[in-house]
């Protein structure tokens with residue numbers, strides 16, 4: 054017997070319609086190339102998303118067509134999030150930091166029809182556009198009088214593209230499993246793989262992550278997503294914030310510590326989200342200046358492991374609550390969030406901080422399991438580590454047009470293999486110890502490169518740290534610690550770093566050597582690129 058409840062499909066368009074109706078004058082503030090501070094409300098955003106939807110249909114965009122963007126976080130990109138998906142087309146957000154051949158691969162693989170692009174990225178089209186086979190037209194996210202000078206033919210300004218259209222649009226309802234957006238994960242080897250989200254998965258992820266037990270975003274919050282809208286849908290925050298009716302602050306292109314700090318203060322931002330490298334820049338800036346935050350209350354840190362010293366500094370030095378989160382593009386992307394559960398809240402501060410250093414706890418909608426090499430489930434005792442698998446309402450069921458990658462990514466019961474190695478404790482707190490390809494196997498036992506990195510960056514003279522395994526005659530592999538010092542001319546000695554680490558980890562985990570670099574390579578999504586470091590240190594031998 055079926056229930057007698059309305060079977061209304063979950064549509065992304067309903068999120069913006071709701072915000073327009075009930076939070077219509079709540080501000081969306083943006084820094085764009087043509088305006089240092091653009092302001093309007095959710096009602097205006099909705100009107101312009103309607104104009105865009107009309108313009109796309111007039112152009113001939115159909116259900117399932119892919120529409121690409123190469124753009125920073127701002128209000129026009131936000132309108133695309135709803136205007137494109139709202140008509141049943143697929144918003145394909147592309148990471149402009151990818152390498153040329155990856156960009157060409159992605160555009161051609163996705164077969165995008167239109168490309169909406171920030172003026173700063175026009176040089177990319179000039180250089181590579183002829184290799185992008187399917188793109189019919191490029192729309193520049195700028196007014197007609199601020200169009201860039203370029204040799205590219207047939208460009209049109211976004212404002213001109215939507216100008217003649219009506220501010221009204223009847224958002225269609227269709228199967229909620231319809232594809233809504235597409236995002237390629239950079240991966241460290243091979244070609245990028247497309248994750249194809251649906252309206253249903255997006256709405257369910259939005260509801261779950263927004264919940265008070267998870268992200269807990271409230272109407273009084275002023276939220277600034279540092280995480281780019283071209284990376285895993287900015288962790289879903291462009292959908293989450295309008296449901297809460299919170300003010301949105303889009304930071305545009307420039308996110309060094311000084312500019313980010315200024316924007317946080319001027320727009321009275323209470324909550325923000327981004328990867329550890331961004332917070333490192335911000336914390337260094339406030340430390341150097343001897344200043345604090347007047348409005349910032351919470352930061353969501355994810356995308357890579359947040360070092361304990363960073364969490365401690367936010368919480369203890371600046372009174373900013375940290376929620377450490379873990380996930381992947383394939384998971385929409387949030388899979389765990391670090392809130393303190395009932396029963397832990399009264400613990401001493403040090404114990405609470407230890408919990409906060411974990412990647413957070415499991416929440417409804419995303420199931421976790423750890424398994425051994427044979428796929429047997431391992432105990433969730435907080436000690437045992439194994440390969441981490443996930444299953445749930447907003448987890449991918451396969452890569453877009455990529456049967457090979459799909460066939461490798463799931464176990465026989467349909468659980469998705471994350472490629473991470475982790476432990477889970479009895480309360481569901483997850484601790485990621487490594488990417489499976491980065492673990493260091495010393496004498497058959499695993500050493501967590503992430504734990505060593507997080508510990509090393511706690512040293513006051515270390516700006517960034519990476520650990521890779523290098524061959525060892527006796528133990529197969531041993532850890533090499535690679536350091537980027539704060540002061541290149543005055544780096545901390547090997548002895549000072551190792552004695553700082555001593556006693557805080559098992560003795561046999563101690564790095565066998567320390568190497569110094571002037572730069573640590575990062576992937577397009579801000580993660581340490583260990584493949585590059587392995588190449589750089591290919592000839593390294595422990596003495």
Ligand code: ADP
Pocket residue numbers: 237238239240285354355356357358359377378379380381382383386412471472473485487488576578580
């Ligand atoms: P990419 O496109 O680089 O794959 P993702 O954001 O999808 O980008 O990467 C997901 C991976 O990032 C995870 O599998 C995990 O290895 C790492 N990661 C994300 N958040 C955390 C975290 N809080 N701690 C440790 N690792 C993390």
